[in-house]
Amino acid sequence: MSGVPASAAGSPAPATARRPARLWNIANILTMLRLCLVPAFVLLMLHSGGDDPAWRSFAWAAFAIAMITDLFDGHLARSYNLVTDFGKIADPIADKAIMGAALICLSALQDLPWWVTGVILFREIGITLMRFWVIRHGVIPASRGGKLKTLFQGVGVGMYILPLTDWLATLRFWVMAVAVVLTVLTGLDYIRQAVVLRRAAPAGEPER
Incomplete structure (x- = not known):
């Protein structure tokens, strides 16, 4: 033995293990905020029979905040190692x-x-359940089409929440039409990916 520390002798130092993320982190807080906005949105949306433009505008604001937090919480969790089991669910x-x-x-x-x-x-719930069904075989990543679908759904639904003039009401119809088409097409593509993952699984792999 030379007595020289391994790090000084040129051997790589052991990697420092990442500590598990705390439950109370900014990503999970944003997710919980989005959950809390759901009943608030419903109350605002249905206030005065759902016909009051002012209350519909407040409901749109709650919906918009929820959509914005959806963009940030996942990015923050991945970028700063804030992924938790709670967040995944x-x-x-x-x-x-x-x-x-x-x-x-x-x-x-x-x-x-x-x-x-x-x-x-039906598509959203079905695909979510299907992801859990095949998760032990592999992860079905979010596709560009899926992200585009989410964008059109968010914009289209947001436009329906707001009281709009006639020409904007026509525009929102076509935005929602594109959202529905993308919803169906991306759903079919995710089903195809799930079938491929299942078929690629080893034949002797035990079921759980």
């Missing part, structure tokens, strides 16, 4: 909750056809 629930609440309120107020709400919610 709560984040998709918060996403579906605010969008589902908005769609159901709009259909209940007869501003949006129920079939549109049904198609979007």
Whole structure:
């Protein structure tokens, strides 16, 4: 033995293990804020029968804040090692909750056809369950089409929440139409990816 420390002799120093993220971090706080905005949004949306432009504007503000926090919490969690088991479960629930609440309120107020709400919610819930179904075989990453779908859904639903003039009301129809098409197409693509993952799994792999 030379007596020279391993680090001084040119051997690489052992990597410092990352400490697990705390439950109470900024990413999880934003997720919880989004969850808390769901009942507030519903109350604002349905206030005065859902016909008051001022209350609809407040509801839109709550919806917009929820959509903005959705953009930041995941990015913060990945960038600063703030990923927690709570966040993995709560984040998709918060996403579906605010969008589902908005769609159901709009259909209940007869501003949006129920079939549109049904198609979007069926796709969102179905794909979320499917991700959990194949998670032991691999992760289905969010595609560009999926991100574009989320953008059009958010913009389209936001435009339906606001009381708009005639030409903007026509525009929001086409925005929502694109959102529905992207919802169906990306849903089919995720199903294809799930089937590929299942087929690629080893034949003798035990089921859980």
